[in-house]
Amino acid sequence: MKNFDPHSEKASPAPEESDAGDKPPVQESRLDSLVDRIAGELRTDTISPVMVRGWLRIGEFLGLAAIATIIMLAYPQTEANLQYALAITGGSLLYIILAEIADAYELRALRRPLRWFPRIALAWASTFALLALIGFLLKVSGDFSRLWSGSWFIGGMFFLLATRLLLALRIRDWTRSGKLERRAVIVGGGRPAERLIRALEKQRDNDIRICGIFDDRDDERSPPIVAGYPKLGNVEELVAFSRKARIDMLIVSLPLDAEDRVLMMLKKLWVLPVDIRLSAHSNKLRFRHRTYSFIGSVPMLDLADKPIRDWDSVAKRSFDVVFSLLGIVAFSPVMLVTAIAIKLDSRGPVIFRQKRYGFNNDEIWVYKFRSMYTDQCDPSARAMVTKGDPRVTRVGRIIRKTSIDELPQFFNVLRGELSLVGPRPHAITAQAANRLYNEVVDGYFARHRVKPGVTGWAQINGWRGETDTDDKIRKRTEFDLYYIENWSVLFDLKILFLTPIRLFNTDNAY
Known part of the structure; x- marks a missing residue:
């Protein structure tokens, strides 16, 4: 979505240092009390149907093999022997493929296991x-025990039935509690939004939950209630709402010929970590079938996808945990020596938080x-650190130059607050040339x-280092x-292994 870029803790006893300036952080639009309460109720995380289906595949493969x-x-x-090992592995994998062909991993099949079990039994047979x-x-058929084959067939059949029944009960609980759903917000009101909502409501086994409508237009063109759903605010308030609530999808309900209005909305919305879809339900212009994504049978045009989602997020989190643990073990002598040096060099705690x-x-x-x-730390982040800054200690100059001061962030990674690789976290009042970063770069929060x-x-x-000009933060x-x-696990590996090499260039680090 970079095409839309117009330019392309509680108080701690430890001190808090600063690399930033003296303006307060930008405030997004405030929500009224009712909308804020609705957003708070949607604060809990949901379970992705993609992940449920994926874990079921893995569970059934391992269960049948076991x-x-x-x-x-x-x-x-x-x-x-090797023949039995190949038969067990191949047979378990073959069932997963056949069940996939039979649509046995679709959410509708998981909700109604008895109705869909004939297909599962057919795939197993x-x-x-x-x-x-x-x-x-x-x-080689004579090399295998018929008793083993028959027992596996019967045992596997009972296992598949029991697994599906238990999962259906779990899915029912998740559905009642609102965990197994995709939370969507309609952007744009009026008749197009009403037609879209009616079409979505007709879809059986629909996991979409419409959480409200946001529209910039006044009540004459966009009434406060559309198809029973309230208009919660305008697009500016939608950004604040989506920050607080766990929204999965924004569905833009505007005609394709409203190009200027669509682009204006996208410039505000693409900074959010959500899927953005343009409803093609009411548009007369039709493209090839594979151009669309679908919610049930309702066609959508994909404008933006949430980055690093579902199994990608599992892969990245696994990468973070494994390599951060290796980093803590490998650099523990360096961290120990650094802690001692800081204590000997100046008074105060070894670790600070920012x-x-x-x-x-x-x-x-x-x-x-x-x-x-x-006594010279800057808890309010009033002034960035500059070359020869007298606030920096003798040991501080060395560890900032070599980035050793960043090593405790391995523990942030284990806590899930940081990733090993990603955009560096900036202080909330960080500035370039006396302007907040988001004032310099349109779409900075993306x-x-x-x-x-x-x-x-x-x-x-x-x-890296000082951002004293607009161009540096851009x-x-x-x-x-x-x-x-362009994220991938291989891209993360490349960045991770290039980092020690690039640290030899310390021109901008002080």
């Missing part, structure tokens, strides 16, 4: 038929080694669509947005 293995080990007539055919063609922007503009406390004299990182693409490309933001749009 049943076959236990039966094989229990019967003395069978001998554990087809798995054994194909295994028997493969064994016949390879002339309030910075985290994911979705949430404020987080970031840990660092103290590099300033305790860098907060993902968790901030200990290191990032901008830093290894030389954009360049940093440009590289941050590139990272978000």
